[in-house]
Amino acid sequence: MSKPKGWKDLPEGGLIKEAGNAEKYDTGAWRSDRPIWIKENCIQCMFCWVFCPDAAITVDENGERGDFDYLHCKGCGICALECPSKVKSIVMMSEAEGAKPDALEKAKAKAVKMAGEKKAVKA
Amino acid sequence: MKKVAMTGNVAVANAMRQINPDVCAAYPITPSTEIMQQFSTFVANGQVDTELVTVESEHSAMSACIGAAAAGGRVMNATSANGLALMWEMLYIAAGNRLPIVLSCVNRALSAPINIHCDHSDSMGARDSGWIQIYAENAQEAYDNTIQSVRIGEHPDLHLPVMSCMDGFIISHSIENLELLDDPQVRDFVGPYRGTTYPLLDVNNPVTYGALHLQDYYIESRRQLHEAHKRAKDIVVQVGKEYGKISGRSYGLFETYKMEDAEIGLVALNSAAGTAKVVVDEFRAKGVKAGLLKPRLFRPFPYLEIADALKGLKALCVLDRADSFGAAGGPLFIEVRSALYDLPKRPVTINKIFGLGGRDLGLDDLRKVFEELTTIVDKGPKSLYEYITVRE
Amino acid sequence: MAGILEVRWHGRGGQGTVTAAKVLAEAVMAEGKNVQAFPEYGPERMGAPLRAYNRISEIPMTIHCQVTNPAVVAVVDPTLLDTVDVTEGATDDAVFVVNTSGDPGELKKKMKLKSSQKVFCVDANGISLATIGRIMPNTPMLGAVVKATKVIKLDTLLADIRSSFGKKFAEKIIQSNLDAASRAYEEVKS
Known part of the structure; x- marks a missing residue:
C-alpha cells in the first residue's frame, strides 16, 4: 500500500482522476470460498460472465471463457450456482483447499458427485 | 453603458x-x-x-x-x-x-x-x-x-x-x-x-x-x-x-461609510445599510461622529480587515436580519464580535435583531439605535442582544 | 425626506396602480432623475386595497425603508376615501390627487385636510370611460399627478406610456391611454 495523500496533494474536491482504478484494488483478498473452473465440462454459455458482480470471469480474444481473475473474484459463488452444465463446470471449495495443487482434481470429483446426487433426487 | x-x-x-x-x-x-x-x-x-x-x-x-x-x-x-x-x-x-x-x-x-x-x-x-x-x-x-x-x-x-x-x-x-x-x-x-x-x-x-x-x-x-x-x-x-x-464601480470586502473618524457605528448588511446611511448623515449634521460598515463578503468572513476597520469605534451595534436562536446573538453579530476579540481595545458592542419577515426598519428605529450608542460608551449597554422593530 | 419627493398611491388590485407607479418611475428616470417605485406586496387580490410608492430625487438615494410621510398622495379609487386613511403621515404641505368628479373645496373639508395641504380632483373614471372605453383610472391619474406635482413634463410621461405599453398593446389602446393622460392633465383642478 502506498502512503495516503495529504490534503495538499489530494485532487481538488476529492476527484478520482484515474479511470477504472478499482482494478488496482485486490478485492480477491476478501475471498473465503474459491470457485474452480473445470474447462472440459464448460459449454461456453457465458452465464457466469453475465452474473459475476465483480467482472472476474476472463474472456480471451476469441470470445472464449478463460480462467477466473482471482485478483478480483470475491468468492460469492453466484457463478457456480448459475452454471447450467449437467456436470457443473464451476465448483466452490474453501479458499485453503482450493489453493492446493490438487484442487482441480478434487473439483472434478465433486462435480461428478453433485451430478449424481441431483439425478438421484429427481428419480 | x-x-x-x-x-x-x-x-x-x-x-x-x-x-x-x-x-x-x-x-x-x-x-x-x-x-x-x-x-x-x-x-x-x-x-x-x-x-x-x-x-x-x-x-x-x-x-x-x-x-x-x-x-x-x-x-x-x-x-x-x-x-x-x-x-x-x-x-x-x-x-x-x-x-x-x-x-x-x-x-x-x-x-x-x-x-x-x-x-x-x-x-x-x-x-x-x-x-x-x-x-x-x-x-x-x-x-x-x-x-x-x-x-x-x-x-x-x-x-x-x-x-x-x-x-x-x-x-x-x-x-x-x-x-x-x-x-x-x-x-x-x-x-x-x-x-x-x-x-x-x-x-x-x-x-x-x-x-x-x-x-x-x-x-x-x-x-x-x-x-x-x-x-x-x-x-x-x-x-x-x-x-x-x-x-467605474469598484468593490472590496466591505463598504465603509464615514468611518474614518467615527466614534459610534453600525454594521448592517444589504438594503438596511442604505437606509442607515441616511441616519449617519443626520447624526453627522448634528456633530455626532457616526459611521457605518456594510459587509459585502460574508463567506469567507474577512474578520481581520473588519476588526481593523472597526477598531477606532467607542460603541458599535451590529444589525442582524436573522436570529440564530439560542446563540449569543445574530449570525452577523457572532462573526463581528469574534473578529473584535483580538483587538487590544474593543468598542462596546451590542446586537439588534430587526426586520424579520419584512418588518420595516424605519429611520426612527435607526435613530434610536444611534441614540443608544451615544449613551452606552459610559454607562454600558442595557442589553447585549435584543429585538427591535417588534411589538412588546 | 429632505431632497426626496415621496409619493404614495392608493388603489385597488386590478386598477393598474402598481403600473402607474412604475410608469412614473421610468418617466422620471428618462428626465435624468433618480427614482424608486415599489408596491406594498401582500396577498394580491382583485379589488383589495393596496399601496404603491415612488421616491424621486435629484441626487442618488440609499434609503430603502417604507414611505411614511408622503408629500404626494394619489387616490386612484374614490371609494377608498371611506375605508382607508389616505391622509396618514402625509406632510403638512402634502398634495392629494384624487380620482373624483367632485369639487376640490368640498373634498378638502370631507378629508379634514390641513389648510396648508392641497387637493386636486380629476374625474379619472369618466375620462378613462370616454377615451379607453372602460374604467381604467391609472393613466389619467398619471396625467393628473404630473400636472399637480410638475415633477416631469407631460411629454416625457406620454413618451414613457408609449414605450411601456408599446410592448404589450395595440396602437389603438396606446393612443387611447395617451389621450386619457393628456385629458386628465388638462382637466385636473384644485
Whole structure:
C-alpha cells in the first residue's frame, strides 16, 4: 500500500482522476470460498460472465471463457450456482483447499458427485 | 453603458442574459421567481444559448446544476427561503465537489409562520455550506455582484459555488435606476468558462466525482475547501478592482461609510445599510461622529480587515436580519464580535435583531439605535442582544 | 425626506396602480432623475386595497425603508376615501390627487385636510370611460399627478406610456391611454 495523500496533494474536491482504478484494488483478498473452473465440462454459455458482480470471469480474444481473475473474484459463488452444465463446470471449495495443487482434481470429483446426487433426487 | 429603471430581479436576469450561461435549472419561488421568469423569456427569444432545465423542486434544480457543472458547463440558478432550504444537502455537494455554480439568493424569511418577505434566515442558515456569500445593498450591486460572482467562483484558485444575495421585495421588486454594462463588456469580463478542470463530458479523460471518503480522506477534502476559502478574500478584491475598471464601480470586502473618524457605528448588511446611511448623515449634521460598515463578503468572513476597520469605534451595534436562536446573538453579530476579540481595545458592542419577515426598519428605529450608542460608551449597554422593530 | 419627493398611491388590485407607479418611475428616470417605485406586496387580490410608492430625487438615494410621510398622495379609487386613511403621515404641505368628479373645496373639508395641504380632483373614471372605453383610472391619474406635482413634463410621461405599453398593446389602446393622460392633465383642478 502506498502512503495516503495529504490534503495538499489530494485532487481538488476529492476527484478520482484515474479511470477504472478499482482494478488496482485486490478485492480477491476478501475471498473465503474459491470457485474452480473445470474447462472440459464448460459449454461456453457465458452465464457466469453475465452474473459475476465483480467482472472476474476472463474472456480471451476469441470470445472464449478463460480462467477466473482471482485478483478480483470475491468468492460469492453466484457463478457456480448459475452454471447450467449437467456436470457443473464451476465448483466452490474453501479458499485453503482450493489453493492446493490438487484442487482441480478434487473439483472434478465433486462435480461428478453433485451430478449424481441431483439425478438421484429427481428419480 | 445604459441607464435603466428596473427591479433588482430584472437587473439580475439581465446580468444572466449578458453572462449567457450554458445551463440554468429553475423552480419558481417568491420573491426570486421573476429572475427565472424574465430569463426564460430571453431563452425563448433566442437571446441566450442557455439550456433551461425546468425541474420539479429546488432539490432537483440544484442537483441538475451540480450535474451540469460537473459536466463542464457554466451554471446559474435563483431561489429564495424554503427553496434554498430544500436545496440544503445539494449545496454542500456543490461546494464539496468544487463546482462554481452561481446562485442568486433573493433573501426571504423561512416558514413558519409562512411569510414571503425579506429577512436573511435563508442564506444565513446556509453560511457553513462552503459557498462564497456576497450581499448587495441595491439593484445596482445585485447586478454587479452577479457578474463578479461568475469570475470569483470560476477562478482557478477557488472553484467554489457563489451565492449572490439581495433583499427580497425591498430590492427584488423595487424599481430603481441603475446602469447596465454593454453586452460585449460583460462577455469579455466573464470570459470563456474555465471553472471545471476535469469535465465529465471529456470522454478521453474520464474522472469520478463524488467518490466515497470515509475516515481515510474526508477530513483532507474539507481541509482543502477550508484552504480555498482562505484564498477567496484576495480574489474577491482582485475581481472587484477589475470590475471597477470597466464599470467605474469598484468593490472590496466591505463598504465603509464615514468611518474614518467615527466614534459610534453600525454594521448592517444589504438594503438596511442604505437606509442607515441616511441616519449617519443626520447624526453627522448634528456633530455626532457616526459611521457605518456594510459587509459585502460574508463567506469567507474577512474578520481581520473588519476588526481593523472597526477598531477606532467607542460603541458599535451590529444589525442582524436573522436570529440564530439560542446563540449569543445574530449570525452577523457572532462573526463581528469574534473578529473584535483580538483587538487590544474593543468598542462596546451590542446586537439588534430587526426586520424579520419584512418588518420595516424605519429611520426612527435607526435613530434610536444611534441614540443608544451615544449613551452606552459610559454607562454600558442595557442589553447585549435584543429585538427591535417588534411589538412588546 | 429632505431632497426626496415621496409619493404614495392608493388603489385597488386590478386598477393598474402598481403600473402607474412604475410608469412614473421610468418617466422620471428618462428626465435624468433618480427614482424608486415599489408596491406594498401582500396577498394580491382583485379589488383589495393596496399601496404603491415612488421616491424621486435629484441626487442618488440609499434609503430603502417604507414611505411614511408622503408629500404626494394619489387616490386612484374614490371609494377608498371611506375605508382607508389616505391622509396618514402625509406632510403638512402634502398634495392629494384624487380620482373624483367632485369639487376640490368640498373634498378638502370631507378629508379634514390641513389648510396648508392641497387637493386636486380629476374625474379619472369618466375620462378613462370616454377615451379607453372602460374604467381604467391609472393613466389619467398619471396625467393628473404630473400636472399637480410638475415633477416631469407631460411629454416625457406620454413618451414613457408609449414605450411601456408599446410592448404589450395595440396602437389603438396606446393612443387611447395617451389621450386619457393628456385629458386628465388638462382637466385636473384644485
